[in-house]
Amino acid sequence: MSGLLDIKNLEVGFGAVTAIKGISLSLYRGTRMGIVGESGSGKSTLGLATLGLLPDFARCSGEVLFDGTALHWDNDMAMAGVRGSRIGFVHQDPMGAFSPVHTIGTHLTRAYLSAHPGASKADATKAAVDRLDEVEITDAKSRLRHYPHEYSGGMRQRVMIAAALIGNPELLIADEPTTALDVTTQAAVLRVMNDVIEARGMGLILITHDLGVVAEICSEVAVMYHGELIQHVPVDQIHEKAHPYTEALLKARPRPGMRGERLPTIAELLPEGWSDV
Amino acid sequence: MRHLFLPFAILGVLALAVFLGPLLWRIDPLEMDFTAFLAAPSLDHPMGTDATGRDVLARFLAGGRLSLLVGAVVMIAGLVPGALIGLISARVGGLVDTVLMRVMDSIAAFPPILLAMAVAIGLGGGLWAAVLGVVVSTVPFFARLMRSEVMRIRSFPFIEASEAMGGTPWFTLRWHIVPHAATTMLVQCASVFGYAIITLAGLGFVGLGAEVPTPEWGVMITEGMQYALTGQWWLTIFPGLGILIAVVGTNLLADRLSKVLGGGNS
Amino acid sequence: MTSLILSRLVSSFIALLGAALVAFVALRLAPGDAARLTLGAFATDEAVAALRSEMGLDQSILTQFYVYIRDFFTGDWGRSYALGEPVRSLLGQRFPATLELGLYAFCMAFVSALVLALWGAHRKGPISDGVPKALGVLALGVPQFWFGLVLLIVGFEMTGLFPGPAGRLPATVTPPAGPTGMYTVDALLHGDLKTFATALHHLFLPALALGLLPFGFLYRLLRANLEDVSGAPFALVARAHGQSRLRVMVATLLPNAIIPMLTASGLIFGQLLAGSVLVERVYNWPGAGMLVTQGVLQQDYAVVQVFILLSAVIYIVTNLIVDIVAASIDPRLAKGGA
Numbered sequence: 001m002s003g004l005l006d007i008k009n010l011e012v013g014f015g016a017v018t019a020i021k022g023i024s025l026s027l028y029r030g031t032r033m034g035i036v037g038e039s040g041s042g043k044s045t046l047g048l049a050t051l052g053l054l055p056d057f058a059r060c061s062g063e064v065l066f067d068g069t070a071l072h073w074d075n076d077m078a079m080a081g082v083r084g085s086r087i088g089f090v091h092q093d094p095m096g097a098f099s100p101v102h103t104i105g106t107h108l109t110r111a112y113l114s115a116h117p118g119a120s121k122a123d124a125t126k127a128a129v130d131r132l133d134e135v136e137i138t139d140a141k142s143r144l145r146h147y148p149h150e151y152s153g154g155m156r157q158r159v160m161i162a163a164a165l166i167g168n169p170e171l172l173i174a175d176e177p178t179t180a181l182d183v184t185t186q187a188a189v190l191r192v193m194n195d196v197i198e199a200r201g202m203g204l205i206l207i208t209h210d211l212g213v214v215a216e217i218c219s220e221v222a223v224m225y226h227g228e229l230i231q232h233v234p235v236d237q238i239h240e241k242a243h244p245y246t247e248a249l250l251k252a253r254p255r256p257g258m259r260g261e262r263l264p265t266i267a268e269l270l271p272e273g274w275s276d277v
Numbered sequence: 278m279r280h281l282f283l284p285f286a287i288l289g290v291l292a293l294a295v296f297l298g299p300l301l302w303r304i305d306p307l308e309m310d311f312t313a314f315l316a317a318p319s320l321d322h323p324m325g326t327d328a329t330g331r332d333v334l335a336r337f338l339a340g341g342r343l344s345l346l347v348g349a350v351v352m353i354a355g356l357v358p359g360a361l362i363g364l365i366s367a368r369v370g371g372l373v374d375t376v377l378m379r380v381m382d383s384i385a386a387f388p389p390i391l392l393a394m395a396v397a398i399g400l401g402g403g404l405w406a407a408v409l410g411v412v413v414s415t416v417p418f419f420a421r422l423m424r425s426e427v428m429r430i431r432s433f434p435f436i437e438a439s440e441a442m443g444g445t446p447w448f449t450l451r452w453h454i455v456p457h458a459a460t461t462m463l464v465q466c467a468s469v470f471g472y473a474i475i476t477l478a479g480l481g482f483v484g485l486g487a488e489v490p491t492p493e494w495g496v497m498i499t500e501g502m503q504y505a506l507t508g509q510w511w512l513t514i515f516p517g518l519g520i521l522i523a524v525v526g527t528n529l530l531a532d533r534l535s536k537v538l539g540g541g542n543s
Numbered sequence: 544m545t546s547l548i549l550s551r552l553v554s555s556f557i558a559l560l561g562a563a564l565v566a567f568v569a570l571r572l573a574p575g576d577a578a579r580l581t582l583g584a585f586a587t588d589e590a591v592a593a594l595r596s597e598m599g600l601d602q603s604i605l606t607q608f609y610v611y612i613r614d615f616f617t618g619d620w621g622r623s624y625a626l627g628e629p630v631r632s633l634l635g636q637r638f639p640a641t642l643e644l645g646l647y648a649f650c651m652a653f654v655s656a657l658v659l660a661l662w663g664a665h666r667k668g669p670i671s672d673g674v675p676k677a678l679g680v681l682a683l684g685v686p687q688f689w690f691g692l693v694l695l696i697v698g699f700e701m702t703g704l705f706p707g708p709a710g711r712l713p714a715t716v717t718p719p720a721g722p723t724g725m726y727t728v729d730a731l732l733h734g735d736l737k738t739f740a741t742a743l744h745h746l747f748l749p750a751l752a753l754g755l756l757p758f759g760f761l762y763r764l765l766r767a768n769l770e771d772v773s774g775a776p777f778a779l780v781a782r783a784h785g786q787s788r789l790r791v792m793v794a795t796l797l798p799n800a801i802i803p804m805l806t807a808s809g810l811i812f813g814q815l816l817a818g819s820v821l822v823e824r825v826y827n828w829p830g831a832g833m834l835v836t837q838g839v840l841q842q843d844y845a846v847v848q849v850f851i852l853l854s855a856v857i858y859i860v861t862n863l864i865v866d867i868v869a870a871s872i873d874p875r876l877a878k879g880g881a
Contacts, residue, residue, distance in 0.1 A: 053779055056667070076788045084785030091783070096776035101798050101873050110794070111784035149875055160780070167785060383561025386855040388813035391820070392569065395851045398844055399572035413569075475686055479821050482688050484840045498689055502825070505692050506700045506707060514696075517689035525684035532680070 003028040004171055004203050005050070010062035012042070012049050019045045021227040022062070029170070032197065032204040034214030034235070036249070037224035038266065043207045044092075046224070047173045050205075051089060052079045067170070085115035088164030090193075092176035094156035098148035105144030108132070108163050115167025131162035135192050154185035161193055171203040178213070190217065211238075211253060223249065280537055284530035291522055295341030304332045306339040306492040315509050325511035327500065336492035337515050343493050344474045344523055347408055351473035352466050354412045359419020360462060366420065367427035368446075378424070381417035389414035390476050397485045404493070407486040411476050415469050422465050426458040460538040464531050471527030478520050494520050547870055555863040562855035563612050570848055582624055584842060615852060625843035633846060634831055634853075639724025640711060641823070641830035645815040646725070647746050648754035652811075656761035664769040665792050675762065682759025687818050691752035691825035698748050705748050708826045716741055749826040753818045757811050764807060768800035775799075798872075805869050809861040816854045 003026040012020040020042045027033050037043045048054050050064050052073030064071045066086060072078050083089070091097040098107060108128035113119060125144070132140035135158040148156060157177060164172055177193065178186040194217050197204050206218055214221050214235060221238055223231040223246045231243040238246065248266050310322075310330040318325045324333035366377045384392065393410030400406035430436065430453065439449050474494075480486040481495025489496060494516040501512025578594040579586070595601060599610050614620070620630035663672035698705040711726055712718055719729035719738055727746065730739035772778060773796055781791045819832030827833070831850060838847040 048779075051783055053782055080782075080785050080787045082785075083783050089780070089783035091776050091780050093776045097780045099775075099777040099781070099795050099799055100875060101802065102795070110781070110786060114785040114787075114790070147875075163780075163784060379557060379561055380565075382558055383565045383855075386558060386562045386858045387565070387851065388817035388854050388858070390817045391813075391851045391854050392565070394820075394839070394847070395566055395569040396572060398839070398847065399570045471684065475684070478686050479688065482686075482821060483824070483836045495686070498686070498692070502692060505696055508700070510696055513689065513692050517686060517693065520686045520689065521681075521684050524686075525680060528680055528683055 004031075004067060005205075006063075006065040006068075007046075007050070008063040008065070010046070010049060010064065011060070012045055012054065013059040014055075014057065019058075019227050020049065023224075023227075023229045025222060025229060025232065027171070027203055027205065030201050030203055031220060032206065032218045033220045033222060034206045034208060034211075034218035035222045035224060036208060036211055036214055038209060038249075040226075041224040042227040043224050044175050047089070047175050047205065047207050049073075050173065051083055051087060053083075053089075080114065084111055084164075084169065085167040086169050086171070088167065088169035088172040090157075090160050090164050090172065090174040090177045092179050094153050094160060094180055097160055098156060100148060103145055103147055104151065104159055107148075108144070108159070108166060111163045112166045127166055128162075131166050132159065134165065134196055135159070135162045137162070152185075153181055154189055157181060157185075157189045158192055161189075161196065165196060165200075169202070171205065172197060173205045173207070175207045176209070177206070178210075179208075193217075211250060280533045281530070284526050284533055287522060287526035288530065291341065291519075291526065292345060295338050295345065298338045299335075302334060302338065304335040306335040307331065307490060308335075315504065315512075317509075318511055324515045325509070327497075327512055328504065333497075333511060333515055336497060337494075337519055339492035340494040340497055340516060341519055341523070343487070343491075344477070344519070347411075347477050348470040348473045348523070348527070350408060351411050351415060351477075352470045355415030355469055356419050356462065356466060359416045360423045360458075362416070362420040363423025363425075364427060364450075367424045367431070368450075374424075377420070381420045384413065385417040385421075387414070389472070390479050393476060393480060394483070394485055397480060402485055404487040404491065407477060407480045408473075410480070410485075411473050414476075415472070418469070419462070419465060422461060423458060426461050427454055430454050430457045461535075464535040464538065467527050467531035467534055471524040471531070474527075475520060475524045544870065548867055551863055551866050555859050558859045559856060560612070562859065563615060563852060564608070566848070566852045566855070567608055567611050570844075586624070615849070620849045621845045623838070623843055623845045625838070625841045630845050630849050633834060634849065637829060637831045637834050640828060641816075641819050641832055643711075643725035643727065644746065644749055644753060644823070644828060644830060645812075645819060647727075647750035648815060648818075649757060649811065651750055652754040652758035652761055656758050656765055660762055660765040660769055661792060661797065663766060664773060664796075665789060676766070679759045679762045679766070682755045682762070685755060686821075687752055687756055688821040688825050690755055691749065691822050694748045694752055695825070706745050709745070710827045710829055711745055712738070712742055713745075749822055749828055752825070753815065753822045756818060757814050760807070760811070760814065761804065764804055765800060768803055769796055772796045772799045802869055802873050805865050805872075806862075808865050809858045812861050813854060813858050816850075816857065820850075 005025075005027040007023055007025040010020055010023045011018065023046065035043045035046065045054065049058075049060060050071070052071060054060065054073075060073060066082060071082060098104070105125065105128055108131065109121065109124035112124040112127045116123070128144055129140045132143065137143060137155060137158060143151075151159065157180075161172075161174075161177070172193075174193065178189050181189060190213060196202075204218070206214065208214060211221075215238075218235050221231075221233060221235045222229055223243065225245050231238075231246050239250070242250065245266075252264055252266055254263060308331065310316075310326055310332065312330070313322060313326045314330045315328055316322055316326040316330075322332050322334065324337055326332055327336070362377055362381065366374045387395070389411075392414045393407065396410030396413050397403075397407040400409060436449060436453055439453055444452075477486055478493070478495030478498070481493050482499050484499075487493035487496050489500070497516040498513050501509070501516070505513045578591045578600055582591055582594060599607055602610075618631055620634075622629045623633055626633060659675040659678075663675050666672070694705075695708060699707045706713065716738060718726055719733050719735055721729055722732070723729055726742040727739055730736070730742055769792075773792075777799075778791060778796060781795045782788065786794070816832070819828075819830055820835045821832070822828070823830045823832035824836045834846050835850045838844060
């Protein structure tokens with residue numbers, strides 16, 4: 001049976017570098033998958049490739065099926081019909097993800113109108129207010145007129161989630177949604193995201209390097225290393241049958257009681273000869 | 278380096294032609310051929326002759342030497358005071374900085390060629406008055422750029438490190454600031470070179486540059502203008518192409534240099 | 544916002560004084576005689592002596608500067624000795640011709656720069672992006688007066704498609720009367736389509752010659768800005784919201800890329816004014832620029848002096864307006880005041 005999202009043998013290269021080396025992965029409706037890995041492991045590329053948003057010079061091969069239908073990345077109009085209205089996207093940089101010369105309202109209503117072509121401006125504004133309410137932005141109506149720089153980082157990230165939801169997508173791809181935020185704000189944003197995903201029964205792909213976050217929110221975890229998928233298991237089994245790399249990743253996390261000890265690096269933790277992959 | 282090939286090729290061919298050309302083409306640019314007035318391009322006169330029978334190719338080559346020379350003179354004469362002003366402004370700061378930059382702003386408020394006209398008129402006209410006018414109009418560009426470069430470089434941590442390790446201000450300047458600013462200034466030099474050539478030609482066209490018998494590209498176009506619409510196109514087309522090639526070559530060089538050297542903020 | 548306007552006003556005023564000082568110094572660089580300079584080499588000694596006292600050259604340099612500024616800002620711009628008319632009325636008569644030419648040149652430059660930059664950024668092919676890029680480099684290297692001549696050779700002498708260097712209208716056509724002095728506008732106001740078309744026909748080549756440099760400048764600026772902002776995360780996010788590539792380009796990227804272009808308006812006006820000095824002579828265009836060229840050639844510098852200082856004033860005032868407009872478009876500027 002096919003899932004909500006089926007990635008089949010996806011390969012992505014930039015120039016001489018192969019960023020993703022033949023990954024196959026399925027995500028079922030309502031599943032929340034965390035994709036973890038170090039920087040450069042190809043996890044962000046995987047998210048962008050799914051949406052067909054890689055730069056023009058990227059080479060892609062393989063196939064991604066959404067709801068059983070193959071996505072045609074080189075057809076911009078067809079992809080525009082998928083982006084926003086079937087797959088939502090949250091970017092990692094809450095600062096740069098908003099056009100500084102447009103109001104928050106403009107961002108939201110444009111996102112709404114491209115998912116609902118032909119809808120009225122009033123509908124768009126109403127949807128914008130509702131989505132801001134949903135991500136717990138108070139006084140949403142008057143805040144629509146504000147510019148991005150008048151919002152705090154955590155608020156901007158919640159607005160980005162609201163904008164990703166405004167087209168009613170079935171899947172949300174969140175690319176390091178909390179990396180740029182401080183720890184307390186991170187927790188608040190994650191909670192909001194978790195709540196809306198749960199309430200809507202959406203699928204989620206959470207791209208992160210933080211295994212703790214994955215453990216809290218996700219039901220499955222996929223581990224990437226150097227462009228390859230090395231493990232894909234339910235999140236509660238990650239300790240039981242951990243791949244040597246996953247184990248290394250787990251051990252490299254700071255834990256209570258480690259005060260005074262140096263954190264080990266991945267390379268030290270890997271078994272001999274393994275990193276030649 | 279591959280990127281620099283095209284501009285270097287353009288400028289190299291032009292420079293070779295105008296500097297070595299006269300060795301092969303031994304006609305005096307002022308010499309009149311009384312058997313050929315306004316002669317169309319032929320084997321005897323590959324670029325034709327003008328109304329007084331002077332050989333356009335010889336004048337073209339002489340004009341090219343003058344243009345390239347002027348470009349180099351303006352570049353150096355604008356760079357030295359401009360870089361100094363920018364450096365002083367950035368290092369001393371305070372009132373000195375404010376006053377110097379206000380003066381530079383005031384100069385830069387004029388369209389460069391009009392300011393050059395004012396200076397040339399003030400000095401009573403002639404080629405070197407015009408050249409000085411062009412020099413004055415380039416100084417603010419060098420000064421502002423140098424100042425912003427020094428400010429930018431000074432904000433880097435390695436400057437603090439150098440000072441913390443006991444580097445004198447002179448040492449920091451000599452070994453850290455100047456080498457970093459040099460790349461940006463080099464790009465600016467290239468574009469000023471082209472700008473000087475085109476501006477001097479413009480001044481020549483309105484009668485403020487070189488004086489009439491001098492073979493200068495702008496003056497040549499002015500002299501040929503009255504014949505442009507009676508069929509003697511070669512009098513205006515060739516010197517104009519000369520300017521075009523020289524300026525496009527240097528602009529391309531500036532573009533590519535800034536790409537190759539990376540960064541910079543201009 | 545108010546404090547921004549105030550501080551801009553103050554610095555503009557200082558810049559105006561500075562520009563006046565620069566022009567004052569530049570035109571008095573020569574150890575020679577400013578009265579002689581104004582009157583030219585052929586004036587009689589008595590006339591020079593009379594002008595010396597009229598110009599206050601026997602007074603201290605500070606007084607002279609004060610008088611110079613006072614006269615300039617009160618519109619007492621002296622008189623052209625070759626044309627026997629006050630500079631102010633001369634420039635007043637001729638300026639509409641220059642303004643009209645500049646306006647058309649600017650519109651042609653701006654529209655083509657906009658279209659080509661958007662097209663090239665949208666579709667990065669060798670034709671859609673490569674050709675305009677090469678054009679942009681060429682445009683900055685072509686001497687405007689020479690390009691004007693080439694256009695005449697091709698458009699008039701060889702093909703006869705356009706009128707020759709005959710000014711704004713043929714001698715047989717009566718210029719439309721009134722109010723703006725810009726023939727195309729006045730003809731339209733009078734409903735005279737035939738004169739409008741003729742005036743437009745005469746405008747085309749000189750506007751093209753004048754507009755080439757601003758085109759190159761604007762195109763390169765906009766193209767580079769578009770490239771910069773198209774790499775910004777908000778470009779990616781807008782597409783992730785389901786907006787098409789083209790829509791993101793026009794609705795999101797263009798407004799971000801065009802603000803830095805506003806700041807260049809002062810430069811563009813300067814380029815157009817300076818260019819009119821070079822181009823009008825080629826086309827016998829009876830504008831302020833030609834007045835300046837004639838002034839230089841006849842060593843009748845009264846008009847030239849005023850025109851040069853006016854160009855700086857226009858630059859400074861334009862920048863003042865642009866700063867205020869930019870701050871009202873880009874909310875970040877209003878706060879930082881940067």
